Amino acid sequence: LAKTTQPISMDSYEGQEVNITCSHNNIATNDYITWYQQFPSQGPRFIIQGYKTKVTNEVASLFIPADRKSSTLSLPRVSLSDTAVYYCLVVGYYGGSQGNLIFGKGTKLSVKP
Amino acid sequence: GAGVSQSPSNKVTEKGKDVELRCDPISGHTALYWYRQSLGQGLEFLIYFQGNSAPDKSGLPSDRFSAERTGGSVSTLTIQRTQQEDSAVYLCASSLVRGNGNTIYFGEGSWLTVV
Numbered sequence: 001l002a003k004t005t006q007p008i009s010m011d012s013y014e015g016q017e018v019n020i021t022c023s024h025n026n027i028a029t030n031d032y033i034t035w036y037q038q039f040p041s042q043g044p045r046f047i048i049q050g051y052k053t054k055v056t057n058e059v060a061s062l063f064i065p066a067d068r069k070s071s072t073l074s075l076p077r078v079s080l081s082d083t084a085v086y087y088c089l090v091v092g093y094y095g096g097s098q099g100n101l102i103f104g105k106g107t108k109l110s111v112k113p
Numbered sequence: 114g115a116g117v118s119q120s121p122s123n124k125v126t127e128k129g130k131d132v133e134l135r136c137d138p139i140s141g142h143t144a145l146y147w148y149r150q151s152l153g154q155g156l157e158f159l160i161y162f163q164g165n166s167a168p169d170k171s172g173l174p175s176d177r178f179s180a181e182r183t184g185g186s187v188s189t190l191t192i193q194r195t196q197q198e199d200s201a202v203y204l205c206a207s208s209l210v211r212g213n214g215n216t217i218y219f220g221e222g223s224w225l226t227v228v
Contacts, residue, residue, distance in 0.1 A: 043220055045218075045219065102158055103148070103156040
């Protein structure tokens, strides 16, 4: 399984850019990297997904280096409402050896005024 | 439906009783997943279904836990003889197919409290 490692927590202030890095050293060729956001008392929700290089959507950017052994979620100009737990997930290829969708412990982001 | 639907949203049960938690995945999604999340903890994978089949049940915490899926749609997670340590939120998720970069969508969870 492609185990992921993230910082347990991060603090930031409103308006700052936040970068959360995830390590996935044994990622497989067919794996995708996906990030989820979870607010208290809610189920996780999809933020962004990528395979290599850079992906950007209206919420975040995802940077993946050439070796794909890590990825960085970038949240531009965070607000208080971005306070949440962020999970990095390596999505295994159907029928492949990567098994199930295993979430790590996530990074608890606290945004302060 | 528009999203993954779970019921009940909240359940308080006495220790030793059985409970059933239901999940209605997004229409057309063939893959379905169950996770458990204890207070302040990460997501613990329990089981997944591809269609009606559950290839790997090793994530289920004990033999008191079982799950089934019928018609490739609704799934039920059953916990027999509940214990206090079973108290958690049980999250269901679905995706179009399993893996291959398909996004998985979560329901809001079923909050179980065993007293």
